[in-house]
Amino acid sequence: MKRLFIPTVLAGLMASTCVFAALPAAIKDKGEISAAIVPNYPPMDFKDPATNKITGLDFDLGNALAERLGVKIKWQETGFEQMLSGLTTKRVDIVLSGMTDTAERQKSVTFIDYFTSGxxxxxxxxxxxxxxxxxxxxxxxxxxxxxxxxxxxxxxxxxxxxxxxxxxxxxxxxxxx
Structure with a gap:
């Protein structure tokens, strides 16, 4: 049994017209989604050298998800090693940073494979x-x-x-x- 379902819920809600009503109560009550990101993997997620602000595909995707869901997104920079534990201990609601979907990681979290690389x-x-x-x-x-x-x-x-x-x-x- 997968312990985390929020990423799956978020993907399913992208197509819904009444997305805010379908959000988990914890996210609705907060009015925000907290997202773990490791901004060191361009073009997926990185800091713009000119501004030192986070940018990239994952960052843009997270902002679009939050806008569509009618909530704010709170970005939490973290170390790669802390992303999954942050999710399983509910310090963050979602991970939006490059990570390979492996059988071992699937034992504790659910993946939405929106990008394939090698x-x-x-x-x-x-x-x-x-x-x-x-x-x-x-x-x-x-x-x-x-x-x-x-x-x-x-x-x-x-x-x-x-x-x-x-x-x-x-x-x-x-x-x-």
């Missing part, structure tokens, strides 16, 4: 030795350890590098790197 690899244009993905075999790559990307890259490497007799891609910052 590993993206970038290099300098002047790197003549990297023309195809398999050119990464045996090379070191960096990625966020808080995502599923290290395991996704490792699986791709096993299938496309190691299976072809090439050295594995080494993900920096993970075990064995």
């Amino acid at each position: 590993p993206q690899l970038y290099t300098l244009a002047k790197r003549e030795d990297l023309k195809a993905l398999t050119d990464l075999c045996g090379k070191k790559v960096g990625t966020s350890r808080r995502t599923t990307w290290p395991s996704e890259i490792a699986a791709w490497s096993k299938e496309n590098c190691e299976a072809a007799g090439k050295p594995a891609i080494v993900v920096i910052g993970t075990e064995g790197s």
